[in-house]
Amino acid sequence: MSPVLTDVAPDDRRMTAHVRPLIRALRPALTEEDFDRFASEAHAQGLVFTAAYDGRGRCAAVATHRVLATSRGRILFVDDLVTHPDHRATGMATALMTHLAERARAAGCHRVELDSGTANVTAHRFYHARGMTIAALHFTLSAPGD
Template structure:
């Protein structure tokens, strides 16, 4: 099956109908209201929401990404990459990675980078199979007061 890759912008009905449910599969703690507040702010910071739709208009996968200038060079950073559970292993995420790699090239980037949760072994196998390597560990330090 072929897929059409489309950038979805804030205000487009597909953001809430297609993108939000898929992002919430990846990030279940993110409420609908939090997602709706996050979208315009993140988009203003350069986040792009790319959705993969099948020939029937059903959204099968989403990638969120942005181009960043870093001290390591210009990169395309993938914030989120999620495929509907019933559509996994159909080549959709591979098509998205290929698309993002081409976008990175055309944007003058040196690399595509992403973070993946340490327990997401299935995703790690997928990334390794696409010649992605583990280049760093991502550390976090909460700064908000505990309630």
Template structure:
């Protein structure tokens, strides 16, 4: 698959492609997210500025999705990638690279100084992918679950 044949499209929550394409692919990354939870998340996060960018092939199949937003931070303006997922059957075909390149171009156009994302500590395949695209580990992301306390 040549990344050149991809069509990159922003999809909004009320677009039929959100439930038909984006939701199933996002659930491969976040399997605990029910369909109803995803729909609530998509609506609320979109209202907060989250953009859903889908990569479709020439047949209209959704091969990858990135969720992202431009943020003003004390470290400067950044494009933060919340999620980047490729169809598991289509990985290593240049699709995620094309999507990340597109996001980098969008970041520059939006006046951002960096593209940032978090990756789970156990996701070594993703870490190799990001390192190969000249991304550095620049911080640790700490969390505390407060639902049970």
């Protein structure tokens, strides 16, 4: 059965019940309060939270994404993509990636882009299997006083 994909807004009860736990599993340093602040602020900046539900109504995966105008062209950037452990290798993340590619085309984007931690080899295999390539390295610098 195909997943049901739906966008979830910060004020939707599914944000705290379904989306927040999955994003926090991916980003364990994020407290519930930090997540709530992040979700509200990022949503106002254009971040979309898309949840994939299985045939029994369980949230199986979540992607956060936004359309960005960059000097490299218009892109759909995926901030987070996480699948519940019970739903890995069931096609949920693939369905989300297909959906994101379709959204990118509809929004006039040239590409779907995302960052992935260097140690997350399982995710890298997943992305490569779906035709994604490594196009850049992502560098960070802490702000003074941080």
